[in-house]
Amino acid sequence: MSVIILGLMLLSLTIWLGLLCFWGQFWRTDQQLEVTQTQLESLPVVCAVVPARNEAELIPITLRSLLLQDYPGSFNVFLVDDRSTDRTANFAEGVAYAVGKPQQLHIISGESLPPSWSGKLWSVEQGIKSASKLAPDYFLLTDADIEHDPGNLRRLVAKAVQEDLDLVSVMVRLRCESFWEKLLIPAFVFFFQKLYPFRWVNNPKNPTAAAAGGSILIAREALERIGGIQVIRQALIDDCALAQSVKSIRRVGDWESGIHTNSSFPSTPSSPSSSPTGRIWLGLSTLTRSLRPYDSLATIWDMVARTAYTQLNYSPLLLLGTLVGMPLIYLAPPVCMILGAVWSNWAIALTGLLGWLLMTFAYYPTIRFYKCSVWFALSLPAIAFLYTLMTLDSALRHWQGRGGAWKGRVYPSSDNF
Structure with a gap:
């Protein structure tokens, strides 16, 4: 038994060394x-598209932050009211008048949700269609719960223009105030970065692609090039699907192969500042933040379980690999350390301790970024166990036909709605 446990611990340790080094x-x-x-030598035209469904509580703060961006170029905000019942549109209009920029805000009443569209993407599609009349160089796709730093748009545009990027996205700073947020939210970012290492995403030669839906700046020509939002209309993890569509164009080669012919955008002159390249960038933001509260285990659990099985492509085999791999990688080190100490088997105990220290070392930068206690870094094994249970629950919800629930809607968790 000791030999088997030591073998498993050595495997876990090898995996952590591989993750950290490669x-x-x-x-x-x-x-x-x-x-x-x-x-900025030039000032591209930018239109923000904000899908909003029952966001009256947050929209006075978040919309104000958008309208007060210090971007010196042309900037308009298109807020799509997705059939809200809490007077979201009225609050939004009041904010625009309060900051003296009513002409900058365009409120669109959302149409009924058609088949095979998610509610958010249908709202985004309507917003883009209206905004396209202004022939913007870039669209800023952002959520109604995001409070933007005054310089966020200026930095996004500068990043896109200076590095010739088609898509720039930031993982905004998620709310991390309650105990459950401090315990689980930094880990959400950590696991996301492990799935999509940002350096790989930002390397045009690497096929890894991802984005964070809270703040995405995308060149209009790049969006036309992939066929518009409609090509990802069924995606529940829409931000990563959009990034994958944009980046894959670079690998396919000549875009004139016909991919762009399905675009519904009006024909407008191209802008040199938004010349398509297929290059994307994803990073963190220390200033722009999400106001969405996740102050209980249940709210975080639902947030993760909504799309965790989708992330596994609804594959029972990948689910099984997750249920085996997560305990091996995260739980084995502390368990083996304790067992080794009880059995006085110091080879097992020390190997387990080394594995635990390696994962703590890996997690600590994220903990420090979110200004949480170092003790939360040591809690990663327990955190990973909870996320494993959330993933299993996500699969159970899918099999029961309850997957993808959000904002009062339940979307079928399949490739085709």
Whole structure:
């Protein structure tokens, strides 16, 4: 038995060494938007599209932050009211008048949700269609719960223009105030970075693609090039699907192969500042933040379970691999350390301790980024166990036909709605 346990622990330790040395330095937090130089020789036209469904509580703060961006170029906000019942549109209009920029805000009453569309993407599609009349160089796709730093748009545009990027996205700073948020939210970011190492995402030669839906700047020509939002209309993890569509164009080669012919955009002159390249960038933001509260285990559980099985492509085999792999990688080190100490088997105990220290080392930069106690870094095994249960629950919800629930709607968790 001791030989088997030691073998499993050595395997876990090897995996952690491999992750730390060869997995895109996912554990680092150095890919940050705020380090961008913001000098702009040209000022591209930008239109923000904000899907909003029953967001009256947050919209006075978040919309105000959008309208007060310090971007010196042309900037308009298109808020799509997705059939709200809490007077979201009225609050939004009041905010625009309060900050003296009613002409900058365009409120669109959302149409009924058609088949095979998610509610959010249908709202985004309507917003883009209206905004396209202004022939913007870029669209800023953002959520109604995001409070933007005044310089966020300026930095996004500068990043896109200076590095010739089709898509720039930031993982905004998620709310981390309650105990459950401090315990589980930094880990959400950590696991996301492990799935999509930011350095790999930002490398045009690497096929890994991802984005964070809270703040995405995308070139209009790039969106036309992939066929518009409609090509991902069924995606529940829409941000990563959009990034994958944009980046894959670069690998396919000549875009004139016909991919762009399905675009419903009006024909407008191209802008040199938004010339398509297929290159994308994803990083962290220290200033722009999400106001969405996840102050209980249940709210975080539902947030993860909504799409965790989708992330596994609804594959029972990948689910089984997750249920086996997560305990091996995260639970084995502390369990083996304790068993080794009880059995006085110091080879097992020390190997387990080394594995636990390695995962703590990997998690600590994220904990420090969120200004949480170092003790939360030591809690990663327990956190990973909870996320494993959330993933299992996500699969159970899918099999029961309850997957993808959000904002009062339940979307079928399948490739085709």
